[in-house]
Amino acid sequence: MVETAPTAKRGTARERLLRAAEELFYCEGINTTGVEAIAARAGVTKATLYNNFRSKDQLVAEYLRGKLEKSRAAAHEYDDPHAPASARVAALFEDVERTIEQGDFHGCPFTKAAVEVPGNADAMAVVREHYADIVGHLTAVTGDAASADTIAMIYDGAMIAAKASGDAAPIARAKTAAVGLLDPR
Amino acid sequence: MVETAPTAKRGTARERLLRAAEELFYCEGINTTGVEAIAARAGVTKATLYNNFRSKDQLVAEYLRGKLEKSRAAAHEYDDPHAPASARVAALFEDVERTIEQGDFHGCPFTKAAVEVPGNADAMAVVREHYADIVGHLTAVTGDAASADTIAMIYDGAMIAAKASGDAAPIARAKTAAVGLLDPR
DNA sequence: TGGTAAACATACCGGTCGGTATAGTGGCAG
C-alpha cells in the first residue's frame, strides 16, 4: 500500500534485500508481505530478487537465519560468563525489555514464523535451532537442563503475552519468575 | 486446492460455516484459508456466507469466540474443584496431552490468531479474554496471582514448543515444572 | 395456496499473489 521509503542503499543488492525482508517480514508479517514490496523497499526490482534467491520460501529461511545470528551476537554482548546465574538469566529478559522500550518489538520472530509458515521446512529448522540455542545457553548458565527448559518456556510465553497485551510488564514478571526458579534453596 | 469433503450437513448454514471455519482456520491457518474454501467445506455458497457474516474478519472473531467457549466448557469438564491444586494444575496440561494424542493439535488457536491477524481488533479482544481466563482459573486454583501468571506463561510456551517440535513431550515437562511451582515447600 | 425469505448457482469486480520472460543498460575486467 504505502510505498515505504527505501532503506539506506548501502551494500549489495542481496544485503539490501535481506535487510528489507527483515524489516517487512518481522514488522508486517511473512504471509502479508509480498515479494514486490520487499524488492521495492530494497530499491531493487523483482527480477533482481529472484536472481539472488530461489523463491520467497528461501528468502524467508535466510531472513530467519539472519535473526538467529543476530540473537547469537546479542547474547555474546549482554551475557557476562563471570556473573552469577541469576544475573545471567535476568540479562536474557532485560534484553527483550530494552527492545520493547525502543519500540521495535513485534514478538518473537521464530514463534511467528512457526505460526505463519509451518510448511517451510528450512524455516522450521531454523526455528528449532533457535530453541536449542536458548535451552543450551540456559543449561550452561543454570547447570540444570530441566530448569533451562522451563525458563525457555517462560521466555517464549512472556513474549507472546507482551505482544498480545502491547506491554512490557509480562517480561518483567517472567524475569522475576525465572530468577526465582534458581536454587529454590 | 483439494475440495475437501464437506463436513456433516447438520445444522443451519451458520453453524456449518462456523464449523468449517474452525476446522480450516485452526488446521490450515487464517490468512491462508480463503472464504471460498470455507463456504465450499460448509456445503454452502459464498453469498450465504456473506448473508451470515459481515466480513471475513467477523467470521474470524466468531471462530475465536467459539474456541473460547469450547475451552471454557472443557475446563468445566476436566477440572475438579475438590481436587488438590497440584492435580488441578496438572489437569490443564493433561487436556492438551489428550488433544495431541488424538492428533488434532495444531498449536494454541489464540496465539496463532495473535500472530496471524494482529490487526483484527475483535479477534485480539478474544485473545486477551482467553489469557485472562487462564490466569483467572489458575489464580483460583493456586490462590496466588504470581504463580498463576508464571504457569500461564509456561503453558503458552509449552504449546509453542510442542507445535514446533511436533511432539507432546514439552507439555509433559511443562506440567512437571508447573506443579513444581506450587508450595515450593 | 400464496407469499416470503433464505439459500441457491453463477458471474463478475479490482486487486494482489508468487514467479517468469524479454529487452535494454551500465560498469568493470580482460
Added chain:
DNA sequence: CTGCCACTATACCGACCGGTATGTTTACCA
C-alpha cells in the same frame, strides 16, 4: 575496445483474494 554480468524496466502469466450483484430455486408458514 569488447565481452560479460548484474542490474534495470516492464509486461505478462495463471491463480487466488475478499466482496458484490444477478436471477432462480427451495422450503416453510400463514
